[in-house]
Amino acid sequence: MTPLEILAAAINGKPAPRIPIFCNLLDQGARELAMTSKDYFSNGALVAEAQLKMLKRYGHDNVWSLHYVGKEAELLGCREILFANDGAPNVADFVIKSLDDISRFEIPPDITQVPAWQSVASCLQILKSEIGNTHPICAYVTASTTLPVILMGMEKWMELFLLGPFELRDELLRKCADFFHQYISALRAAGANVLVYSSPFGSPYFLSPDKIKKMVLPWMKHDLEPGGVADVVYYCGMAPFNNVIDLVFDELHITKHYTSPLDDLTTAKRIINTRGLTCGVIDDIKMIHWTVEETRAEVKRIIDIGKPGGHFLFGNGVMPLAVPEANIRAMVDAAFEYGGLE
């Protein structure tokens, strides 16, 4: 079976030789090609090349078209990203500097014409032609309620979101949702087949479940309505969300959940059960200081919880660059070893 078929089998509860194994490597690509982070991320063909090389090196199931999350801000006019050779790129220029900028802020009529899109497009083009029929090609889309964070900063957005002025907040949310619709359909058209819906404001770590229902859910519905959710994975940026899994099932109909290592996996698995896919996620920040044995033991613990009953995927979050290569290898190897189903 191909990795794509193995993923489908896990989602549908059909027989497969093993569970799907995701290993999310972003910044490692620059190291793979021995380049600076800035040069590496400037060219989507390089990102595709590194993703394919790392896929060969570790043997996991998925690749990423995501360069870094700040790319979405660049598509919307951000002119400065702070690159680091020891870690992830960071938005350094906020498109919305004051509330007055919100009414002036405009979504490009066609984001595929924006220069920042070209690198994502060429990355996806290569990934699709090389492994589009056999492997999960993951893309990342930020929910409209979270996108403002990289446009104006978390501090200003939290304030606007909670304290208003609410007409301005809603104006910005409408614009972000317009962008979301364009972006997710462009990613799909270009060949992404696993769409990770990143919605930290849909996590009880940010807001009470009650507030999520009232203030975030309507926007999540609005985001996802046009394209449907068949290929969508719910993800809160590694923030916990067990308490809203039922809500996400009932109201958004998303059945795949990329859980947080800060949440209890046994509970997540019980809630999701055979209704969808539980993704058990290792705490890769701890992997920086773990030994190979500790890494293996944690992989085993997670798979022991998730595998019985099927409908389970093993993965990591966003692998920090500081995690030793031996631990990445140990993680993937152990997942293959413990994740067998025959």
Added chain:
Amino acid sequence: MLESYIRSYNDAVFETDKEAAMAVVNKALADGVTPENIVFRLIIPAIEMMMAIIEKDPDANLAQHFMTAQIAADVTEKMLEKFSQPPEVIGRIVIGAAHGDLHSLGKRIVSGCLKALMVEVIDLGVNVSAERFVDAAVSENAQVIAISAMMVHTATGENGSQRVRALLQERGLEQKIKLAVGGAPYRFDPELYRKVGADAWAADGVTAGKMIVNLIREVKNDTA
């Protein structure tokens, strides 16, 4: 007693309802409570109660941390203008986001709580170099350097907390200045703070207040 005010104030904060919280404060003022008592017997006990709640309640969320800090800092600032004489401060800290890090919300929540707890906060902004942290702490006579980092490389990088620790050591300042850290990576790995040379960390901005006040007291006792 101000207990009923404290309760209704905290209920409002917990519901992240700023208007209702301000209404409680205004009602107390109208009922003749002095600005001093608003701060010392309403806001500070309310924050302390909130710390206890948040410590025990795994479901407390960021919006609540944010509102606790935001409202408390706002009220305190307004009341301070009305104090008959300047209040006694507990101590002074410098705070900022680590070198290479542009995330500012964590630092703002921590600052808000500290201000209401009568700690003077000097905010150095984001992307602050280790040298600047130490120089500012020395020139401002601060007892604590507080560093917020939202990413692994800015938490563990050699130009972040580790470098601050090295500078404190080189300059013989370790008794006089303590190092506190916080931010997402520390929550994923509760042992991480030791590895970057910090004296303490806190999992959220509200309990950070208590931890930092303790560090200030430690320094003051050591150097007294």
